[in-house]
Amino acid sequence: MFTRERVTNIMYALLSLTFSLILFFNTKSSTFTPGIIAPNRIEETIQSVNIQPIYDTNKYFIQGYEPTVTVRLSSLNRILLSGEVNEETRTFRVVADLSQLEEGTHVVPLKIQNLTSGLDASIEPTNITVTIERLETKTFPVEVNISNTNLAEGYLLAGTKVDPTEVQVTTGHESMLEIAKVVANLDSLEGVNKNLSKEIPIYAVDKDGEILSAILSKEKAVVTLEIKAPQKEVPLIFEQTGTMPQGISHFDIRLSQQTAVLIGSLDLLANYESLTVPIDISNIREKTERSITLSASEGVFVHPQQIMVTISPVPIVVEESSEDEKTSTSSTSAKPQQSSETSTTENIVENTSTTTN
Template sequence: MKTNRSWIYGLLAIFLSLILFFYASTSQYQTQARTSGDIATETYTNTIKGVPLVLRYDSEKYFVSGFASEVNIDLSSSNRVLLSTETQESSRTFRVVLDLTKESPGLVEVPVTVEHLTSGVTAKVDPATISGTIGLKKSKTFKIDLASFLSQLPNGADVQLADGDREVTVTTNEDLLNQIAAVRMVLPDDWGTTKNYNGEVSLQALDVSGEVVPSVIEPETIAIRIQLKTEEKK
């Protein structure tokens, strides 16, 4: 009788041992699977601010204005090396594009796209869309408004332009060109009103309200000489 019981106990022990073995093996496999899954799906992200925006359009036919020149972009990848490569300006392969080639003249809102991004890296652009104006390109010649510039200077100041009375060519779209009332010189930031000046000044196209009209001016700057009046000694 004791022999039978010993035999039964032995079988139970073996059975329990097998159950524990399979349970331990299954638990270890599930743990390894979860760990492998976590590693495979771990994602790294980098944010790049001020990425240049490439505007694609027919620059011979159209003049565009109002579009942002830079965007921010979030790059994500499970591969740190790829992510680092695309983050660095010197090694990145992608570019951010605003394709206007299929748009008609007028106010438009266009989605921003990312081209040539390395496989394994995803991108999210902020803002996702950008608005601006497309217009037919037109140019016109204007004389520089010297009188308005003199009004900003101390009484008695003398201004001499490099080539006497200068004219410049302003390029913009049709609608904006009709809004231009004058082309004026801009006082240099580093110039004080108590000293003479001999150098370059930039130019701006303005409307009747004195607001800057988006345009390209050729030449962009002009050489001038500002001679202040010298008080005679008593």
């Protein structure tokens, strides 16, 4: 049988055990609660997010502001965050609402629209300074900006073509007054030594060549350059080749022209003081005309490429010997003498006949 003292001890023991269990589970609960209630947030920073201004595009032109901002996103959901970081699946946009503003320069706050639930975002910077102007459109010719300094040494610019030849420029009223011309700038080219066709960006620029903010109906133009290479006129010198035919003393050779123009780099042209024209005289026994192709070393163009050559053979003259000449003279003298003797005999016969009668 339990005494009062023993019962009291048992009760204290049970109470102690109960409080120990409470403290134990309370401690475990405290340890895991932060991971469930307040987990770590994931952050991402997106550079160069385009600003989308809201304004009447048929009435105004805006300029003077940086077109992109930095956006920082945070979320507990990595999948949602990744979808917004990827530009192709992004739903939010950064806007600058100018719809209630008039012409002039304004400081405009930036806002994020269409942000997915479960994401937090901040923008840097938080506002932009923008100038609003009355919209104007005007047509300008496209000019090609290039000089001989862009060409290889000795080469000249013979001509240029550009397509399109003119473009429409849309900008603000004040900016339009500053436009000096629309150019396709080829200043970056170096050592050009041949004709070329190249697509070049075109810009509206002021009198100092500074690019102005404007919208062009065409952003690029095709520029064609005609390059004139260094030239040198040299004499043509013919050179006989082949085997001299029998009975031919020599050939009288005449060229349709006496000079040709060589076209190429200055270094290559320095190697020429004349141009040799090889002419094959093998088997030529009568007057002949030929078309000869002129050629020079690689990198040198010859004008004209062909010339006409007239080749006239001169035969060897054979002189008769002196003995043959004497024989010929003797034969000629004997024939008249024989004729005279015959005539005398005939006369004697005739006279004898007359006397007899």
